Amino acid sequence: MSEKSIPPLKEKRILLGVTGSIAAYKAVELASRLTQAGALVDTILTQAATRFVAPLTFQSVTARQAYADQDLWNGQEHVLHVKLAEWADIIVIAPATANTIAKLAHGLAEDLLSLTALSFTSSPPRIITPSFLIAPAMDAGLWKNPAIQKNVATLKKQGALTIGPEQGHLASGLDAAGRMSEPENIFREIRYQLSRRGPLAGKKFVVTAGPTQEPIDPVRFLGNPSSGKQGFAVAQAALDQGAQVTLIAGPTALAAPRGAEKIDVQTAEEMTNAVLSNCPRADALVMTAAVADFKPAKSYAQKLKKENGLTGINLKRTQDILTQVGRLKKKTGWPKIVVGFAAETENLIANAQDKLNKKALNLIVANNIAQPGRGFQSDTNQAILLAPGSVPKTLPLMTKEKTAVEILARITLLLKN
Ligand SMILES: Cc1cc2nc3c(=O)[nH]c(=O)nc-3n(C[C@H](O)[C@H](O)[C@H](O)COP(=O)(O)O)c2cc1C
CATH class of the missing domain: 3.40.50.10300 (CoaB-like)
Structure with a gap:
């Protein structure tokens, strides 16, 4: 166990979903930070995410499994998505693309991440609530789009917690809302959410x-x-x-x-x-x-x-x-x-x-x-x-x-x- 173990994160099972945004590289820092705080972090990368960053990077910083989409089909694990959904205490999708948000809002379960996340959220009430966090990241035009806003609202209504996006420099060159929250802010949010049922709850x-x-x-x-x-x-x-x-x-x-x-x-x-x-x-x-x-x-x-x-x-x-x-x-x-x-x-x-x-x-x-x-x-x-x-x-x-x-x-x- 890490020297820097933090009580609410220690041995918590965090499933980190990483999707195809330029901000995917920042998820590596989040995975590392969570691991150093004592959490057990398994990662699922979408196919698009692997264009930006490799599963091996996450495996290296977490010393645990990082799954790519094809792992759904390789049969090494019996119904992998069900196993992962049952294993996780909390699912964090950071960065969350417009595409993955849309899939989750509409129940489209066509890849390992969406299948797992949808299995997870439809499970019986979780011990930790909210147990589903998304950190959207996208260009300003996409973020303002009413269809995307509607999808985010649908997920919130179902109990998902959104973190960001924040105002700032975007890959397109714009300075506007759409930038993924900094890994440190996402870390702080996860730490807070996971602490709410601690021994001093209600004090x-x-x-x-x-x-x-x-x-x-x-x-x-x-x-x-x-x-x-x-x-x-x-x-x-x-x-x-x-x-x-x-x-x-x-x-x-x-x-x-x-x-x-x-x-x-x-x-x-x-x-x-x-x-x-x-x-x-x-x-x-x-x-x-x-x-x-x-x-x-x-x-x-x-x-x-x-x-x-x-x-x-x-x-x-x-x-x-x-x-x-x-x-x-x-x-x-x-x-x-x-x-x-x-x-x-x-x-x-x-x-x-x-x-x-x-x-x-x-x-x-x-x-x-x-x-x-x-x-x-x-x-x-x-x-x-x-x-x-x-x-x-x-x-x-x-x-x-x-x-x-x-x-x-x-x-x-x-x-x-
Ligand atoms: C260079 C590049 C950067 C991208 N950045 C984003 C982004 O920040 N947010 C987003 O929603 N889509 C972004 N996209 C588009 C997604 O990668 C695309 O919609 C993809 O289908 C998302 O798949 P996924 O949700 O399964 O990861 C980007 C695409 C490229 C080529």
Whole structure:
């Protein structure tokens, strides 16, 4: 199993259909990405697809079977299309040509891919829904054609999920809608869809991430170097377990994980309001954000001119979010689990333990940001998990993604108890 195994994809049986579009070469990257994430990927190429890319390419990146259309007739497998339709957890056709979309919408089962896909969709209700994804790719004129739009609508009505197409450069030279979604976006969609029945399905998570910025004037602020990587990784790990996630983020350069409801904030006050309004009925609140403790006592409406000089900036305390969350929890019982983070430069355990007690947290994730490879900006972290009444657990130095998975495992246990 791959080192990079991702829970919702691990050992999932994905049947990748590849059709005769110039975008077929991009399906190789998708197959590779899914395989590296731990999925079992078998591929069916249409005859036209093999004009663009060879089955051997898919076999090489997936280390599994890639079928060409003639395999339907060579008799090596007993009714191959039925076997494949029964085997698959999910079918993804990427790229999907106008021709294959039309065949599926009209029930024309004349080749291995359409036969398999039609057998699959007419099977009894699948465990994973939606379990049929298509990523159309075609020139703009084709995509706009009412007959093709009608075929896509028919498939959607039958429960298929379409991804894209996106606006962008097309092989014809046009810049218009018709371009297959990027393999990474299709990957993210498959990851999200396959996670929906995970162990945390039905649980609501609120995760904060990134820095806050406290304005001095319209162009300057007090801030901190938090990148948001750890918080976004926690949000992704919760989504991977099936949770519904609200991600409240200060300014960062990161794209939200597919499926997260993202709320953008700038200041500590905005973050406080967003957190408090999302706490009711939250199973877990994970406060990963680096929230400013101080803000300028006065924020100037106009840019301060350097020629006028500045004698100093007075600061005042921002509102403490966890104190307010504590009050809310006492009154309403929500959020069920509150997880804090302690980024410290000295007396790590003592300071974290103090915060754990004072804020009545269920778990605190402590990390020493003064050491290299930990904390702000870094891709790795080394955290200690402290919970009331249990021995602190020191995690090894590892990626923020893996740290997030460990934190999630601990929250899952707390939710069970
Ligand atoms: C160079 C080239 C690029 C093509 N690109 C597309 C495309 O992006 N989308 C599409 O629907 N058809 C495209 N076609 C047409 C299909 O290959 C053709 O309709 C074929 O019959 C599709 O068969 P299939 O759906 O079984 O793969 C292209 C054809 C050529 C020659």
